[in-house]
Amino acid sequence: MPEYDLSVATWRKSTHSGGDGGNCLEVADGHPGIVPVRDSKVPDGPHLTFNGPAWTAFVTSL
Template sequence: MPATVDLISPVWRKSSYSDPEVENCVEVATPTPHLIPVRDSKRPHSSVLAIPPAAWSAFITAIRTDTSIR
């Protein structure tokens, strides 16, 4: 049975690298054991991506280690 995740009232946060005055960011919600909720800050009531933790971890590792994208 699939796990249910509360995507209605999670606590969303932007990267500490984001400018607080800019709404052009990706936001991440408090993770669950099975999913990392991600959304576009410009469209907070639009779709949410639910990313498996292993894929999110690989993404974050790639960002931290690839200096060409900074």
């Protein structure tokens, strides 16, 4: 999968993250065909990029 410039991405906490402030994912909207994901506790750390169907399958399996 190609690299995407996410330096200006607007991240939001996933609705699938727990409300206890612990293990939280953030996703970035506005990137057609991909879903960028990162750990909210390490915002400057690495991120993963899923294509739409892969993200849907991941969330569905939870």
